[in-house]
Amino acid sequence: METTILSFLAAPFAASLILTGIHAYLGVHVVERGVIFVDLSLAQIAALGGAVALLLPLTSADPHGPGVYWISLGFTFIGAAVFSTIRSRRARIPQEAIIGICYAVASAAAILAMSKATSESEHLKDMLVGNILAVSWPEVGRTALLYGAIGAFHYVFRGKFLLISMDPRRAEAQGISIRFWDFLFYASFGFVVTSSVAIAGVLLVFCYLIVPSVAAILYAENIGTRLAIGWTMGTVVSALGVYLSLKLDLPTGAAMVCTFGLVLALMALVRVLLPKTEVLSRVSGVNG
Amino acid sequence: MDMTILSFLAAPFVASLVIAGIHAYLGLHVVERGVIFVDLSLAQIAAFGATIAVLLPFTGGDPQSNWVYWISLAFTLIGAVMFSTIRSRQARIPQEAIIGITYAVAAAATIVASSKATSESEHLKDMLVGNILAVTWEDVGRTALLYVVIGAFHYVYRRRFLLISLEPQKAEAEGISLRLWDFLFYASFGFVVTRSVAIVGVLLVFCYLIVPSVGAMLYADTVGRRLAIGWSMGAVVSALGVYLSLLLDLPTGATIVCTFGLVLILMAALRPLLQRATVTDVHQLNYADRAHGR
Numbered sequence: 001m002e003t004t005i006l007s008f009l010a011a012p013f014a015a016s017l018i019l020t021g022i023h024a025y026l027g028v029h030v031v032e033r034g035v036i037f038v039d040l041s042l043a044q045i046a047a048l049g050g051a052v053a054l055l056l057p058l059t060s061a062d063p064h065g066p067g068v069y070w071i072s073l074g075f076t077f078i079g080a081a082v083f084s085t086i087r088s089r090r091a092r093i094p095q096e097a098i099i100g101i102c103y104a105v106a107s108a109a110a111i112l113a114m115s116k117a118t119s120e121s122e123h124l125k126d127m128l129v130g131n132i133l134a135v136s137w138p139e140v141g142r143t144a145l146l147y148g149a150i151g152a153f154h155y156v157f158r159g160k161f162l163l164i165s166m167d168p169r170r171a172e173a174q175g176i177s178i179r180f181w182d183f184l185f186y187a188s189f190g191f192v193v194t195s196s197v198a199i200a201g202v203l204l205v206f207c208y209l210i211v212p213s214v215a216a217i218l219y220a221e222n223i224g225t226r227l228a229i230g231w232t233m234g235t236v237v238s239a240l241g242v243y244l245s246l247k248l249d250l251p252t253g254a255a256m257v258c259t260f261g262l263v264l265a266l267m268a269l270v271r272v273l274l275p276k277t278e279v280l281s282r283v284s285g286v287n288g
Numbered sequence: 289m290d291m292t293i294l295s296f297l298a299a300p301f302v303a304s305l306v307i308a309g310i311h312a313y314l315g316l317h318v319v320e321r322g323v324i325f326v327d328l329s330l331a332q333i334a335a336f337g338a339t340i341a342v343l344l345p346f347t348g349g350d351p352q353s354n355w356v357y358w359i360s361l362a363f364t365l366i367g368a369v370m371f372s373t374i375r376s377r378q379a380r381i382p383q384e385a386i387i388g389i390t391y392a393v394a395a396a397a398t399i400v401a402s403s404k405a406t407s408e409s410e411h412l413k414d415m416l417v418g419n420i421l422a423v424t425w426e427d428v429g430r431t432a433l434l435y436v437v438i439g440a441f442h443y444v445y446r447r448r449f450l451l452i453s454l455e456p457q458k459a460e461a462e463g464i465s466l467r468l469w470d471f472l473f474y475a476s477f478g479f480v481v482t483r484s485v486a487i488v489g490v491l492l493v494f495c496y497l498i499v500p501s502v503g504a505m506l507y508a509d510t511v512g513r514r515l516a517i518g519w520s521m522g523a524v525v526s527a528l529g530v531y532l533s534l535l536l537d538l539p540t541g542a543t544i545v546c547t548f549g550l551v552l553i554l555m556a557a558l559r560p561l562l563q564r565a566t567v568t569d570v571h572q573l574n575y576a577d578r579a580h581g582r
Contacts, residue, residue: 036384037325040392096324097502101549104491108417108545112538124412129399203392214385250400257396261389
């Protein structure tokens with residue numbers, strides 16, 4: 001490909017690597033914890049926060065400004081707090097219904113907020129599938145810094161975080177405060193999702209989170225191996241998705257989501273057709 | 289209000305009553321069966337099917353044509369079959385993940401498909417919140433006919449349908465074939481959702497399905513009372529939502545969704561004042577257990 005096109009793709013590709021890196025990891029937790037739709041709703045709430053923030057004079061309608069990020073983060077934290085409250089209570093209404101209704105209402109509210117802003121229609125597509133081709137190097141830098149910090153935090157405390165997600169009973173037995181570490185998990189999750197949604201949109205963030213992890217579960221039990229598979233898949237799909245979107249002249253974020261789906265279906269098919277090869281799990285050793 | 293505005297609103301309002309009617313009933317089953325996100329995904333698959341259909345040359349690009357409906361319905365039924373297959377199997381991947389990924393991919397695929405059509409941006413909003421103000425009396429008539437037929441079918445066999453949703457073990461004990469009646473339920477559900485999504489969009493269909501039923505669960509335990517509350521709520525919210533959208537100059541479908549949310553919060557907030565808590569509160573699922581297949 002021509003060098004100008006490649007250089008134009010450099011920042012988006014770097015962004016996708018960073019997104020893949022943190023989300024494949026967080027996704028392992030999300031799938032283990034079974035909070036898949038909570039995360040779709042939280043991503044949408046973050047997007048709603050962003051849309052509302054753009055309307056406020058103090059942010060001067062700069063979607064990459066700090067004002068939008070902090071307001072969006074505020075919305076995400078409130079959403080996370082609401083979801084963790086309903087989680088533990090006996091109620092007449094099933095939680096799934098609440099989570100689903102929150103998702104639908106947050107989406108509609110974002111549409112309402114955007115209708116009051118200028119150039120509404122492009123914002124709707126950006127909300128769903130982002131605009132990764134428009135990412136700037138400063139943005140890539142800031143995101144890398146934030147995710148690096150969160151990643152380091154999770155690496156240092158990896159024993160605790162993995163234990164509370166995969167085996168909460170054992171964690172409790174060891175005297176680890178589930179509430180506290182759960183809160184730290186969701187807080188770091190909130191920081192990440194808020195900034196990812198601004199770049200990649202609700203649907204693509206959901207995919208970065210869930211699909212690599214799900215694909216990895218098909219082939220491995222061990223966390224290390226799952227992360228390796230997830231990171232590889234995320235990188236390959238990102239590159240392939242961007243390539244296809246340019247080749248076929250399609251909206252990039254949407255093409256990436258579809259590529260995630262196709263590659264996952266392929267990986268599932270291959271898994272089903274292959275004989276029971278336990279090679280990967282054996283090689284990686286005992287389930288951590 | 290001005291007479292012209294009222295007459296302009298007549299068809300949309302009747303459409304919303306028709307939709308509220310069938311969806312409040314189906315929603316009761318959906319919430320009891322706990323297939324809430326399956327329905328969001330199915331609605332999105334229907335929207336995707338419709339978008340593809342509109343692009344095909346022989347449908348003539350008319351979103352209200354019969355061809356578009358049948359193609360969209362085919363997508364929905366394939367989706368329903370796929371979901372019922374994964375439902376019963378022990379798989380390494382949590383079902384919720386598959387349902388969520390299907391939803392996201394179907395939505396993105398719709399965006400991709402509509403990018404190849406003209407006037408893409410309005411399509412996206414219509415996909416999500418529909419365009420109920422643009423509904424014609426002809427649409428209302430055809431929709432009402434279809435829903436009355438489905439409704440009649442469900443009324444005649446109401447005992448069976450309610451039993452398999454509310455008490456599947458008892459149904460099995462009575463020798464009722466769960467597979468057959470489950471299939472009939474999802475098939476009729478598919479027919480309805482495909483049509484509704486074309487008028488009111490994915491998010492609003494989801495609301496018509498879930499919110500009245502959930503609101504009713506706050507106040508009643510019997511099917512009859514829940515239906516009554518659900519129907520009332522659906523009708524009131526539709527009217528209020530359309531009114532607010534005109535008053536505040538907001539997209540109608542999105543306003544109705546938000547009105548559903550607000551009214552539900554209100555109903556939930558007022559409940560302790562209007563009722564003492566009962567012992568029938570639902571025990572919440574432990575998601576982590578579910579994720580690990582426990």
